Every structure is written in structure tokens, then in C-alpha cells.
Amino acid sequence: MIVLWEASDRVCGKRLKALLPILLPALERNDHLKLEEEIRHKILSMSAATIDRLLQMPRRTMRTKKKPRVVPEPRRRIKMRTFADWNEPLPGSMEMDLVAHCGEANRGSYVHSLVLTDIASGWTEAAPIVVREGTLVVETLERIRMGLPSWRYSPSRVTF
Structure with a gap:
């Protein structure tokens, strides 16, 4: 799921869910991802809430503190x-x-x-x-x- 999330530029679960039917075949076609049929089916049937729950930990660890925006x-x-x-x-x-x-x-x-x-x-x-x-x-x-x-x-x- 992290690979798919990264490939989609770290979008939210709701957007990632909508993108999966397009993203998965594209990544597989270009040999960036190889999934067994059972796992592929589970990923495609996952809800947006489940995707968000699975990505909670990676989001926390990858979150960097943004620098304050300097206004001229x-x-x-x-x-x-x-x-x-x-x-x-x-x-x-x-x-x-x-x-x-x-x-x-x-x-x-x-x-x-x-x-x-x-x-x-x-x-x-x-x-x-x-x-x-x-x-x-x-x-x-x-x-x-x-x-x-x-x-x-x-x-x-x-x-x-």
C-alpha cells in the first residue's frame, strides 16, 4: 500500500481508492509492481477508511516539519x-x-x-x-x- 500511496504523491485514502483501478494496472504494466491475484483483489476492494488506517503509521513517520512561510x-x-x-x-x-x-x-x-x-x-x-x-x-x-x-x-x- 505504501508503494501505491507514494506513486500517487501521498494522496488521501478517498482519492487513492478512486485512483487504484488506474494506478495498479499502470504500475504492473511498467514492471514497477508485481502482485498476486488475491492481494490485487483485496487492495482493489479495500475501503478508503481502511486505506487511511493502513497508512497512519507511514504518514506519521514521513511527516516532516514544514518551515514557516516567509512573506516579503x-x-x-x-x-x-x-x-x-x-x-x-x-x-x-x-x-x-x-x-x-x-x-x-x-x-x-x-x-x-x-x-x-x-x-x-x-x-x-x-x-x-x-x-x-x-x-x-x-x-x-x-x-x-x-x-x-x-x-x-x-x-x-x-x-x-
Whole structure:
């Protein structure tokens, strides 16, 4: 059971139970596991609760203490809102983000995207910025604003 649990990335018993009919044949077909027919039948007929009981001890011994998550200072100071935090916003309530397209290395020259999203509808507008520079961001924002339908944009409702 531990081999199956590990192969399934240590999922809970309920998910492992649903995965067993697919996982067992795949592991056997690729010669990662060889089971006698009787044991195979017992494993497939096991309940999720039984699977969880059998894996109690391995879970305890393999559990490692996670390091506390370090939240960077700017993220602690800036209040982040999720979709659930909005109380039925009006169309035109926009959020803006600047996305860097630099891959894994944040150095050298690369393009940024200025992305505006209407909170109420999910309408998204994006525009490239070749260099991250304040006046270019303002110019690009104005260019996007001019292209928006009048009911989409209200300067008083854009949040940064």
C-alpha cells in the first residue's frame, strides 16, 4: 500500500481508492509492481477508511516539519484582495498589473505587459511595454483607456 500511496504523491485514502483501478494496472504494466491475484483483489476492494488506517503509521513517520512561510515585507504592507473581497463591483472597476516576461532570469532586456482587468466581468486588456519606465506606463495606460468602451472605464474606479 505504501508503494501505491507514494506513486500517487501521498494522496488521501478517498482519492487513492478512486485512483487504484488506474494506478495498479499502470504500475504492473511498467514492471514497477508485481502482485498476486488475491492481494490485487483485496487492495482493489479495500475501503478508503481502511486505506487511511493502513497508512497512519507511514504518514506519521514521513511527516516532516514544514518551515514557516516567509512573506516579503512589501506583501505584508500591501493589502491584497481576492475575488471574494469584492462586493458586486460595478463594470469599470479595474485592477492593473505589470507583468515581466523575463523567464527564470530577472536581468537584461525583456518586455513587460501592462494588464488591466475589469473586476465585475473579467474583461482583460493587455499592452506591451518595452522598458519599465513610469512615463511609458502612463502612456500605455492612456492608450488602453482610449480603446475601452465608455461603459468599461471610470477613472475613479481604477485601483492599483
